[in-house]
Amino acid sequence: MAELISKLETKKINHIIQKTQQVAQKIDIFCSAILLQTWRRMNYIFNKQEIHSSLKRRQGNCLRCGRCCQASFKCQHLEYDKNGLSLCKVYDQKPLMCSLYPYNEDDYFFHLKPTCGYKYDDE
Numbered sequence: 208m209a210e211l212i213s214k215l216e217t218k219k220i221n222h223i224i225q226k227t228q229q230v231a232q233k234i235d236i237f238c239s240a241i242l243l244q245t246w247r248r249m250n251y252i253f254n255k256q257e258i259h260s261s262l263k264r265r266q267g268n269c270l271r272c273g274r275c276c277q278a279s280f281k282c283q284h285l286e287y288d289k290n291g292l293s294l295c296k297v298y299d300q301k302p303l304m305c306s307l308y309p310y311n312e313d314d315y316f317f318h319l320k321p322t323c324g325y326k327y328d329d330e
Contacts, residue, residue: 236318240279247314248304261311261327270324275308278316 251258273293276282282305284296295301309315312327 236316237279239318240316243314243316244279247308247310250314251304251307251310258307258310262307264328265309265325266328267323267325270322272322274319274322275316276305278319 271292271294273285273287276285276293276295282295284301286294286296288294295305307314309323309325315323
């Protein structure tokens, strides 16, 4: 009986550890996304020419997954069509920072970079 209780307690502890790790990962992604949002806006303010120059090296296309539109907070203008592709409700007037993402090889949300449709020559 004591062995069964010990196994149950171990299972419960492992479950708590797993849930804690999942929460910690979500917090890490959220915080890094907020920091990147701040960094990319400040970088754009002080390096507009460099950024517009680097955009010329950008290759690929948006995959319309919508993950970058909810990397930190879900954008209020994000919707999905019947095929599951993202749509921007304000596409014709969307913020410049949205249109520029990613504007150079450092401007990726780290958890989205491997799946982003945009790449740079030197990556």
